Amino acid sequence: MLAELTGFSVKLVWILGYSLLQRAIDDPAITPLRFSMLELVGRNPGTAQVLLGNALGLSRSAATLAIDFWAERGCVERRIGATDRRSFGVYLTEAGARELERLRQRVLQADAALVEGLTADEVAELNRLLGKIHL
Amino acid sequence: MLAELTGFSVKLVWILGYSLLQRAIDDPAITPLRFSMLELVGRNPGTAQVLLGNALGLSRSAATLAIDFWAERGCVERRIGATDRRSFGVYLTEAGARELERLRQRVLQADAALVEGLTADEVAELNRLLGKIHL
DNA sequence: TATTGTTATACTCTATAACTATA
DNA sequence: TATAGTTATAGAGTATAACAATA
Numbered sequence: 163m164l165a166e167l168t169g170f171s172v173k174l175v176w177i178l179g180y181s182l183l184q185r186a187i188d189d190p191a192i193t194p195l196r197f198s199m200l201e202l203v204g205r206n207p208g209t210a211q212v213l214l215g216n217a218l219g220l221s222r223s224a225a226t227l228a229i230d231f232w233a234e235r236g237c238v239e240r241r242i243g244a245t246d247r248r249s250f251g252v253y254l255t256e257a258g259a260r261e262l263e264r265l266r267q268r269v270l271q272a273d274a275a276l277v278e279g280l281t282a283d284e285v286a287e288l289n290r291l292l293g294k295i296h297l
Numbered sequence: 298m299l300a301e302l303t304g305f306s307v308k309l310v311w312i313l314g315y316s317l318l319q320r321a322i323d324d325p326a327i328t329p330l331r332f333s334m335l336e337l338v339g340r341n342p343g344t345a346q347v348l349l350g351n352a353l354g355l356s357r358s359a360a361t362l363a364i365d366f367w368a369e370r371g372c373v374e375r376r377i378g379a380t381d382r383r384s385f386g387v388y389l390t391e392a393g394a395r396e397l398e399r400l401r402q403r404v405l406q407a408d409a410a411l412v413e414g415l416t417a418d419e420v421a422e423l424n425r426l427l428g429k430i431h432l
Numbered sequence: 433t434a435t436t437g438t439t440a441t442a443c444t445c446t447a448t449a450a451c452t453a454t455a
Numbered sequence: 456t457a458t459a460g461t462t463a464t465a466g467a468g469t470a471t472a473a474c475a476a477t478a
Binding site: 210211212222223225226227240246247248250 | 435436437438439441
């Protein structure tokens with residue numbers, strides 16, 4: 163019965179995708195969530211921490227820790243906002259930009275491995291159907 | 298960029314499916330994993346704990362706890378094996394059979410809600426493509 | 433009063449390892 | 456020696472709540 167549920171299939175594919183991602187990225191500490199956070203900062207430089215956390219469904223404390231992770235590695239930096247001095251803008255450092263570019267290659271490679279059994283048309287159709295559900 | 302990755306889409310759909318499942322099932326303690334375990338016992342009565350755990354990718358200790366959860370609720374029982382007295386067979390109780398039937402309805406309902414935006418043909422195609430990846 | 437970010441704390445889930453009983 | 460199951464313990468990840476600074 164489980165095999166017929168879309169939700170169950172999706173979970174199995176996610177488990178597989180997670181393990182492919184861990185293999186493509188050398189460092190087990192760089193989880194999909196943490197990569198997503200770095201990518202988000204790279205695409206939206208200067209965004210406040212709360213907003214970054216919200217975008218990923220994190221609590222404020224979890225967002226703090228996720229930013230801490232990259233800050234300790236010298237990949238992002240917090241800059242006090244000019245208008246609102248309670249909040250920071252978060253920015254990529256130069257090292258962070260290089261790291262993000264490096265990780266993007268690995269992530270794309272892992273995603274390609276995930277769908278390697280499908281034709282290009284099938285991948286497009288799969289993405290369309292998944293998008294129709296979550297958008 | 299994240300939106301174009303199959304792995305990322307799959308994760309978003311899973312998050313949505315998880316929350317629909319939690320809403321369909323009244324008790325937050327009954328997680329997808331725990332439901333899967335009960336379903337597995339129902340379909341394969343008498344299976345040893347190690348095998349049940351393996352099927353769900355659990356360690357032996359995690360399998361013990363998952364079975365404990367249902368045993369405490371009176372839904373499954375361990376019976377000492379006749380041939381190998383180290384291992385148990387795990388069986389549904391009558392209450393467990395009723396509970397499983399009740400949960401199946403809820404799970405099917407949640408899964409239908411997950412794909413409600415898709416036509417029947419699209420659901421079939423989605424399941425086919427997901428199955429092609431994880432099988 | 434409300435919000436941003438930090439910190440302390442607790443909770444859940446998991447794995448590892450040590451233990452027992454059987455094989 | 457190896458395996459099934461249990462238990463104790465530790466680690467990762469999360470949320471909640473209390474706090475300081477600012478709005």
